[in-house]
Amino acid sequence: MAFIFLRETIRAYREKDPAARSGLEVLLCYPGLHALMWHALAHNLWRAGFRITGRLVSYLSRWLTGIEIHPGARIGRRVIIDHGMGVVIGETAEVGDDVYMYHQVTLGGTTSERGKRHPTIGNGVIIGAGAKILGAITVGDNARVGANAVVVQPVAAGVTVVGIPARPIDRKRRDPCFDPYGTPAEAALDPLLRDVESLRAELTEVEARLARLAAETKTSEQAGD
Numbered sequence: 668m669a670f671i672f673l674r675e676t677i678r679a680y681r682e683k684d685p686a687a688r689s690g691l692e693v694l695l696c697y698p699g700l701h702a703l704m705w706h707a708l709a710h711n712l713w714r715a716g717f718r719i720t721g722r723l724v725s726y727l728s729r730w731l732t733g734i735e736i737h738p739g740a741r742i743g744r745r746v747i748i749d750h751g752m753g754v755v756i757g758e759t760a761e762v763g764d765d766v767y768m769y770h771q772v773t774l775g776g777t778t779s780e781r782g783k784r785h786p787t788i789g790n791g792v793i794i795g796a797g798a799k800i801l802g803a804i805t806v807g808d809n810a811r812v813g814a815n816a817v818v819v820q821p822v823a824a825g826v827t828v829v830g831i832p833a834r835p836i837d838r839k840r841r842d843p844c845f846d847p848y849g850t851p852a853e854a855a856l857d858p859l860l861r862d863v864e865s866l867r868a869e870l871t872e873v874e875a876r877l878a879r880l881a882a883e884t885k886t887s888e889q890a891g892d
Contacts, residue, residue: 678745680747699747699749703742736756741760749769759783759785767793769798788800795811806818816830818833
């Protein structure tokens with residue numbers, strides 16, 4: 668099982684990272700892969716009840732790779748941590764399959780209470796460099812989180828969010844595609860388009876609220892008659 672995990676993760680790196688020229692290069696020179704290998708050991712120790720040993724293994728991994736993954740976090744298959752320096756993944760975080768995240772990403776908590784307090788990341792999600800996803804929220808399958816975004820609300824499947832706080836900039840996509848750093852090229856190159864999409868999302872929300880108010884007013888008038 669461990670060999671299958673390693674082989675398919677190396678294949679995923681080679682398919683998605685144009686800088687990866689061989690499987691041997693990925694195995695020897697990619698700290699994101701090394702961090703995931705260390706985490707697999709730490710997580711198994713954690714689940715077996717060897718909590719201190721698991722923490723020590725994760726601490727060693729952080730020292731060697733610059734990537735901090737709590738041994739209690741659940742990480743899916745074919746996950747890619749590109750560059751990786753400064754990535755922090757909290758204890759109750761859950762990361763699905765085929766997730767691609769860049770450096771300085773934080774999957775953090777917003778409470779000191781025990782229990783579920785870190786994000787759940789769906790399958791096929793891309794998280795741009797410096798993005799912060801905070802709290803026990805869910806990021807849906809194939810969503811995109813732009814670089815340096817701060818996400819504190821759930822993100823629907825297939826939606827791209829950018830900014831502080833993060834807001835959607837496009838509608839749900841039908842055909843998932845790879846967007847480097849979680850931001851579509853047209854949105855990254857055209858700030859005006861990004862602002863227009865944000866305004867469109869806000870307008871849609873206002874229209875929905877007005878429609879609900881109109882319906883409630885009509886119902887109240889009918890009840891009065």
